[in-house]
Each structure stands twice: as structure tokens, then as C-alpha cells.
Amino acid sequence: MNDGNAIYRFLQPLAPDFVGDWGVVVTAAMVGVGIVVAIVSVIAMVSVWLERKVSAHIQCRYGPMYVGGWHGWAQTIADGVKLLTKEDLIPVGADRMLFMLSPSILLGALFAAMAALPLAPAFYFGWFDLGVFMILAFSSLTTIGVVMAGWASNSKWSLYGAMREAAQVVAYEIPLGVSLLAPLLVAGTFNLVEASHDQADFFGMGWFVFKNPFVAAASVVFFIAVLAETKRAPFDLPEAESELVAGFLTEYSGIRWSFFFMEEYAAMFLMSAVTAFFFFGGFESPFTYLAHEAFGDGIGYQLVCFATLAVKGFAGIFLMMWLRWTLPRLRIDQVMTMGYKYLTPIALLCVLGAGLWEGLKYALF
């Protein structure tokens, strides 16, 4: 399995002689970057449209209905064109260098994290033994981007947003990592493809949440921490449009502003996918099982795996939107209380219980 980059493997036999190995590596890297950027853009486009429709239906409205014909599907494209042509404003008192740097750091960290996400069992950008660890590490980098944006804007609302983000990160980073340890104990690997493969029994329904009750409890803790990690309501304190104008985004406009939202929606998909991989079966489902029976490891099976992952990712995004438009925002002290007093002990207990359960299973069977 450990044979490097899938794109490299695909391109290598096709490349003419004069290109050389080095040329293939560079081409594969460029294609990989292109694919990641395209995926991030498409996810952001679909999610923004989905968010508008979901919020509208929760509030008994229609949402966008005209642009593009069918239920306003092209609304996000129209918005994108508008944002591209909008004036790029930088406030006079802002720290220009950091103000311009922060969206790049945010998106760069997200792309690096996305590179560790396999799209199908045989299609990944690199075989990372530490896949999920890498995703967690690079998504923690996005915090710095947010804090940088807030500080560089030189506005009190932005600074408050940045302060809240920093305080929030310290509170939820520990339950996020610790609750993930429970399924990692069951899986015995950090690699996402291997973890998904471990859940293939019981006709593709041997998900870790069904195998171990403590993992099921940990999945709730993890999902709450993911909400805080992606700055989604009820944890959208850094943005808090009804309190801080737009929090750390207040001074941003045009395409820079839209970069922040691209990051937010792609991070939502990424973290939903991680939740799917380590709690809800990853690529595995009864459909995947049937596809594997029918096609073996062929292209049909890979496509079904990709579709399963996409469905699970968007199911997670839908759940996040549902929560956002249903629950009121927490106060910052409530976020702290939740992170320190409730989520951390519960996550620790889940790890202990999951370990004991696995040990007992090992001892008895």
C-alpha cells in the first residue's frame, strides 16, 4: 500500500522519456495542488448554497430561488464573481503585512491538512502513517491565521474576535485530541485508509461507534469540539455578528474576506470527514460492501468509496448547519466551562473506558 502518491503512479507510465523522474514529480505535485484547490472551491461553493437553503427552510423561507434556474444553484457563483471584482480595502491603521498574510496562512494550512485526506482507498496525495495527526496539527495552524487577522486589522471588534478565538482554542483543543484517542485505541493506526479498512466487517457496518460504546460517547465529545474548531455556532464567538459586527472579519472585504469563508466551509468538510473516518466507518457502508463484491478493487469500487465519503462529509456539514440555525451562541465563559469542566473529563473517561473495553475483548476472545 505504501507506494507514495497516487497521481505520481498514474502519470509515471504516461510520461515521455525526456521529462525524467524529476519532471514527473513536479507535474504530480502541481496536479495534486490543483485537485486540492478545486475540491476546496467546490466544497465551499456547494456548502454556501446549502447553508442558505438550510437556514431559509429552518426559518420558513425559500432562500435563493432565481439565479441559475433550479433553486438558485448558481447564486454562489454569482457571489464569487461579485467578490472577485470588489475593491480590496486595507484600513489605514492596519498592519499591512500581517493583514495580507493572514488569509494565505489560513488557506495554506487548510490545503496542507487537506493533502492528508484520502479521497478513495487507492487515491491519496501521499501515504501518511500519521494522517489524522497531520490534519489536527495543520488545522491548529489556522488559529494563528485568525488571531493574525484580528490583530492586524487594528479594530477593537477584530481584536475582541481574535482574543476570543485564542481563549476558545485553549479550551477545546484538549478534548478534541483526547476524544480522538478512543477510536485510535480501537483502530491501532493514525492512517485514515487503514482505519477505514478496519471497519469493513459486518457488511460494511463495523463502524467504531458500534464496536465500542465508549467510542460512541467520544464521538459526541469530538463533534462538539469540532464545532468549536471550525468556529461554527454555537461556538462562533470569534465572529459573533450580533455582538462584534463581524469579529475578526470586520475589516476584510472582497476576495480576502471570501478566503476566510472558503477555509471555514472546507474545514467543516475536512473535520466531518475525519469524524466519519474514525467514528462512522470512513469509506465503509453496505453500498461499499456491495461494490466491493461486484467490482473488486476496481474503479467502480473507488467511485463508490468516494461517494460514500462525500455523503458522510456533507451529512456532517448539514448537521453543523442544523445546529447553527437552532442553538443560540454560548458566552465565552460558558465555552470555557464546557471545555474544561465537562468535555475534558468526559473525553478522558471515554479513553479509559475504550481501553478497558478493548482489553477485556482481547482477554476474553
Add this chain to the structure above:
Amino acid sequence: MDVRKQQLTFYTLLLVATLAALAWGTRTAGTQGAAFALFASFTLGGGLMCIWERSVVRSAFSLMATFCGVAGLFVLLGHDYLAMAQILIYVGGILVLILFGVMLTPPDLKERQLPRVGLGVVLVLGTLLAVGAKVAATVEWARADTLPQIESRADYIGAAFLRAEDGYLVPFELAAVLLTVALVAAVYIARRKPSDLVDPAEEGGY
């Protein structure tokens, strides 16, 4: 010199140094050398920026380049786990805490005292060169091609770490106990004592 010119000179010099390092690395060791030069310039450049910038927050942000550069050096050495832990702990944890601490400080707008900075740089560089020359002359350097191959898989690291006969189980547990004691002590010191909780009505209200 005004501040703008100073900044421009400093960053131009930094860029030139980075490009020179890149060229030198590529010439001596190909792609690996270029990657090493890039990460080394990130590490050192971040450190220099941290000293140079007058705003404490900017200094803190420049530490990010240093931490990421060190992580890149770990990757070059084949230690993916250390690299990721470096990013997760230093950038995602410690740097956020530092920023949280210094975010509300204003930039120091006093004129930069260049002679003092120059003296500091000369002293530090002189010491570094003296010590570095001594180290380079005396230490027998380990070379990547003579070292044993390292598996950077998580299960390998975990097994080596917690092995019963020559593992590090006891130090690991001791470190965990020490950290718990430190956490509990911090909470004890920071907690609200009954004497802090004065009823606002008694104080004359807000």
C-alpha cells in the same frame, strides 16, 4: 534613517540571505540541500525577525516561521511524528498562549537604537561563531547515511516508548503526574478565594 527605510533594508537583506542560502544548498546537495536551506532560513529568519520587530505581537508571529522551519527540518531527518508534534504543540498551543498574553500590548514607537542593536548583534554573532567553531572542530558529526534507518510509524514509536525492559514507561508516568500537579497547583493559585467574592451591593453597587 526612518522606520520604513530600516524595515525595507532589513527585509531585503533577509531575502537576499535566503536566496543565497537556497542557491548554495542546491549547488552542494541538490533538492535536499535546497529544502534544508529553505527550512533553515525559515528558522533563522524567524528568529531574526523576532529580535528585529519592535511590536511584541509581530515578534510572536515571526516565531511561527521558526517553529514551522524546525518542523520542516524534522521532516527532512525522517521524523514525521516529531515534526507534526512540533506544529501541534508549539504553533497550535504555545504560540497561541504567547499571543494571548501579548496581544493587547501597544507597539513600542520609540526610535530604534541602532548602535545598541548593532552591539547586541555583534556580541551574539561573535559568541556564536566562537562556540560554533569550537563545536565544529571537536564534535564527530553523525551523517545521515551512516545512521540506522528510523521507522517514523506511530506504532513503532509507541512500542519503543512503552516497552517493559528498555522503554520509558516510568519517566512517562512521572511526567504525567508532574503535569497534573502543576495544573492543580495553577488552579489552586488562580481560584477565587471567599474573600475575593464581595457582594457588589455592599460595595456600593456598580
